[in-house]
Amino acid sequence: MLMDEFLRAADEVCGAGFVVAGPAIEPRYLQPARYAAGQAAALVRPSTTAQVAALVKLCARHELILVPQGAHTGLVQAGTPTDASMHVLLTTERLREVFEFDPLDRTLRVSAGYRLSEVNERLAAHGLWFPIDLSADPSIGGMLAHNTGGTRMLRYGDVRANTLALTAVLGEGQVLHLGRGLQKDNAGLALQHLLVGSSGALGLITEATLKLHPLPRQQASALIAPASLEAVMPLYQRAMAGELAGMVSAFEGMSAAALQAALHLRGDPGRLFGGQLPAYALLLELSSELPAASLDLHALLQRWLECEFEAGAVVDAVLGADDTVWSLRHGISEGLREQGRVIGFDLSLPRRHFMRMRELAGAWLGAEFPQALVADFGHLGDGGMHCNLVWPKSAPPLDNEQMARLRSGIYAICADLGGSFSAEHGIGPSLQADYRALTEPAVLRLSGQVESLFDPRQTLGLTSFGPVWKSVL
Template sequence: MSPAFLEAARAIVGPEFALAGSDIEPRYLEPARYAPGQAAALLRPATATQVAELVALAAAHDLTLVPQGAHTGLVRAATPTDAGRHVLLATDRLREHFDFDPLDRTLRVSAGYKLSEINERLEPEGLFFPIDLSADPSVGGMLAHNTGGTRMLRYGDVRANTLGLAVVLPQGQVLQAGRGLQKDNTGLALQQLFVGSSGSLGLITEATLKLHPLPRQRAAALVAPADVESVLPLYQALMASELAGLVSAFEGISRPALQAALEHLGDAGKLFDGQLPEYALLIELASELPAARLDLNALLQEVLEREFESGRVVDAVIGADEEIWALRHSISEGLRDWGKVIGFDISLPRRHFMRFRAEGAVWLAKHFPPARLADFGHLGDGGLHFNLAWPHEAPPLDAEAMARLRAGINDIVLRLGGSFSAEHGVGPQIQQAYWQLSDPVGLRLAGEIQVLLNPKQTLGLTRFGPAE
């Protein structure tokens, strides 16, 4: 990186917001799950105009800008790795717009706002942006990776709730994609091209989001099915019942995942008299009606009583919503206590969900016996976090072994018609899998689009075309 670049960047954002070398705070370089990265510089613009100037400046100096939101992602797309050419552009100061439209129920918001901030400010209006995660991502990060979350079953992912974007293209031009309307069929929906693009087609500076009524009540249960074979029939029965429109979450949690979370929370024998089921279900109902008009706890209990009678359910915890969700969100922390977490963010046709779990477990036990599998996920929408902990005391996996591990699991995923990236997006962590497992025609087309928009590859770390 030339001194001229840093001097010009400081003229745009101010000296305190354009840092280099040891002046870069470690938090911008340390991802959620992997080793720290390195960067030539850190830039923190406060306006979309500053972003456009910085993007054009980096392109002129042939440097790669790496966009970063809250740095909560798990595919390393926001972690720079080249101390000579990678310049980190953090969006945490992009807070120009927070324009709420109560009639249209939309929010025009800058990319630097966090999910928690949005929903705290919308709560008095009785609305929220319905993405539910254990992390607290920024708007820009959610959009760049098309986040799903635990309540996608009812509300859809980020893509389904995005009405418009403002995007800085790799040469510094500004694109307004979409008008923020619920209905707009005037041409290609270009905003959708940038959702899920991992920041490599353009840098999102603001979005217009579709909002939803905030539920006035929720009712959750942690359910022990009779066996794994009962899980999907139970799901089908619930979604075919009169309560289908009230179901906001249907999560699956394996016994090891439950155990990891309970150990992390300090009460391993708390649930089910210490006899954890092989597989548990977190079922939640939600309604905009108050309990005085619709008692969700009573409805959920009624459903579970029917399932007890059918033999598909043998036990359940109900009436402890906060504790149940705290348990669900503690799984990842619990796995970190066990060892190095190796995650597979996949999705599958529901008909193959349990088959994959069984085949994946057998394959792991045969080829990587030290691995402690603790899968959990969004069974209601087919998503699965097929996560494992590699014990601290086991010899670490080298790059070749890690490649064999990922290839083996992904082979099973693809054979069963699944996706090797359900909601974490594409980044350096799964770049090889993207190249090896994607449709060749799709790879070529995606590469042509990236070359059109980002010909010098000066924005983002993901490469959407075929491997070079």
């Protein structure tokens, strides 16, 4: 009866056809990319900030939890409801009321429901883009909620670094406008940066003002076989300095197992390096806003590689196949899923400890979980490591206790090296216990106090930053 009352009220807010009871929700809203399908009491599809605010108030009044969801393209669980009696799923796909482009300030005020691809298609005519580059096509709201970084964070920064203002609905339905959309603004606390990356726990973001960048007029990529693992970081240091300084837009690392999975997925495992893959390959990309007539990036990259080859730091490289190289990089996750269950670790390390993490994690897994195939890859240039494991289909499945031990073991190694157990995926439900175990009690208490200011009734989202997870309150 209580749910019937909520559904009737929500229908008045959103309009006929935009509120769906739990059993009738389409599977695409409930099935995430990596985890098991969820369930919800209802699905609501608002189109304005005012409607979102009204729905938040309704959920608070009926003691329901509102779970925001963007394009549902991510690998974290924060956008997937799990309770058929208490969770109301709010998709932002109809939040498209604002798209205001300022060519002079090079900013874009945009609603949360727009997809990244749509934004960049519209901006391309003006020679600009929002340079958070991902293999998926997320919504702007989802990118803000999880502070995504992507493959070109090395040059452009993450979402937080490119967010100037935002509008959010807090846990009791209050609409908050944070920031003025200015490049320089010290007229108060930058609370908009606090909400970015909060996984929906502090407020439901409905629009934002984004900083834009010029589109590159040319790019040049190479897939590089370094002479050894010891040569990798010196190569990175030399790429970031000298004649390539300021032009490196990506510096990715791929283990042989990760690269092999992508090659097998495309049916051509012997295509690169004569079929003899290096233990670790590098993807280096240069980009420039200058035309090739002023600066030939391909010639510059080739000359740099020739010098490194002569110095003995590089043994082979693939040039002139940019689309193929990036296709392989973005195909790694799918290729790994063909081999078994993927257990993902989204880590961040000081660069000086990056290779040490690989070494220690490999040794620990070899002793404790020898069936696991380590297939790490990621954003070596900014310290990000997708320390992905494949649990083979032929091996007995891991139980909950084994999985907890596996995760705590990898996270402990990362923490000992001064790293982060969540580089850019955010703190969703699956990481709540690890977050509380790895965070100082004083930080947990302060974070909980901040969260209670924004969402005192624990109405928003499936994430909590306090000492106790909201789902157990």
